[in-house]
Amino acid sequence: MIDTHCHLDDPAYSEDFEAVLSAQKAGGVERILVPGVDAANIEAVLDVCRRSDGYLLPAIGLHPENIGADWEEQLATIRERLFASDAPYIAVGEVGLDYHTDISYKQEQTEAFRCQLRWSQEKGLPVMVHSRDATEDCFSVLREVNEEASSAGLPEIRAVMHCFSGSNETAQRIVDMGLYLGIGGVITFKNCKLREHLHNIPLERLVLETDAPYMTPVPYRGKRNESRYMTYVTDVLSEVYGVSPQEIDRQTTANAKTLFGIA
Ligand SMILES: [Zn+2]
Numbered sequence: 001m002i003d004t005h006c007h008l009d010d011p012a013y014s015e016d017f018e019a020v021l022s023a024q025k026a027g028g029v030e031r032i033l034v035p036g037v038d039a040a041n042i043e044a045v046l047d048v049c050r051r052s053d054g055y056l057l058p059a060i061g062l063h064p065e066n067i068g069a070d071w072e073e074q075l076a077t078i079r080e081r082l083f084a085s086d087a088p089y090i091a092v093g094e095v096g097l098d099y100h101t102d103i104s105y106k107q108e109q110t111e112a113f114r115c116q117l118r119w120s121q122e123k124g125l126p127v128m129v130h131s132r133d134a135t136e137d138c139f140s141v142l143r144e145v146n147e148e149a150s151s152a153g154l155p156e157i158r159a160v161m162h163c164f165s166g167s168n169e170t171a172q173r174i175v176d177m178g179l180y181l182g183i184g185g186v187i188t189f190k191n192c193k194l195r196e197h198l199h200n201i202p203l204e205r206l207v208l209e210t211d212a213p214y215m216t217p218v219p220y221r222g223k224r225n226e227s228r229y230m231t232y233v234t235d236v237l238s239e240v241y242g243v244s245p246q247e248i249d250r251q252t253t254a255n256a257k258t259l260f261g262i263a
Contacts, residue, residue, distance in 0.1 A: 001234065001249050002256035003032045003227035005094070005128060005162050005182055005209035008056060009044035012213040012224050020226065021052060027228025030253060031262060035059045035094040035128050038066040039077040049088070057262070059091040059128060061116055064098040064109045071108050075115060082119055090260050092120040093128025094162060097141070100132045110141060117145040117157060126259050127159035128182075135170055142177065158259060163211050168197035175205050180259055182209040185217035185225065187236050198240050203248070207256045208233060 003024075013020050024032065034056050036045050042060060049056040060082050062074050082089060095116040097109050120127045131138040146156050161174050162182040174181060183206050187194050198206075210216075212225035217232040231245070234252075238245040256262065 001029050001208055001227070001230050002253050002262070003029055003210050003212075003230060004160060004207045004256050004260070005035055005184070006032045006212045006227055007037075008032060008034050008212070009041055009048045010213050017048070017051070021055065024227045025055070027226075027231070028249075029227040029230070031055065031057060031256075032227050033057050033059060033090060033128075033260065035091075036061050036078070037063040037094065039074040042077070042081055046088070057090040057260070058088055059093045060089050061093045061095040061128070062112055063094050063130060064096050064113065065101070067105045067108050067112055071105070071112055075112060078116075079119065082123065089125065090262070091126045091128055092116055092123070094130045095127065096130035097134035097138050098130060098132040099134045110137065113141050114145060117141065118148070121145065121149050121154050121157065124155075126261075127157060128162050129159050130162055135166065139173065139177075146177075160207055160259060162209060163215065165192070165194055167193070168200055171197070171201050175201055180205050180207050180255065182207055183237065184209045184211055184233060185215040185221070185229070188217035188232050189221070190218075195236065195240055198237075203241055203243075203251045204255060206237070206252055207259060208252045
């Protein structure tokens, strides 16, 4: 299994970080991708990745919920780090739009998202997209940047819609754009609608994730999440697709390697 979205720089892991890493390795987790969320956590992300000896892979980005009055300064810092000659980043993320709790920076969110998508195109890196209560706007920014890319002779955006829990129609549109769905603990929750329609989406378009320390799957819901608990996600996906959990593991691992260029 590869966890394509895990905040291991979160203070929730600072006390037992080494033990947490060993437990994930022992639990069958091959690699873990650690997204950035703002300029302030750049060092923390790099620090945990360095301490992991290549087991953790860093990303960098300005999360829409962290966009405030200083958003332009934050973006400038992120740009400088992303374009440094020794930049170790495997992806741009997490970036996107979030209208759930605060829309006072809606315009700035859109600008920051567009800007970071353009950088991912310039760098040839995949993107971790966070979209909450903003589906249509998210699609329109993605489309706009794709159109720019195609007229500049650049390839289309490669991205995962992280923590996906939307409708069948939204899932289809994501796949039609050539993007991936990040599936995590939500699918283990009772009454999760994804279980009813996800079989319409080819398994080749799914990657696993945790969004740890959040979104902990049943039966550990409410506790700190860890990448090894993705086995509860593969169990549900095994029922949804009618194939073994091993096949879910094999295919989603291959997908993550393709999307993020992991050897
Ligand atoms: Zn996240």
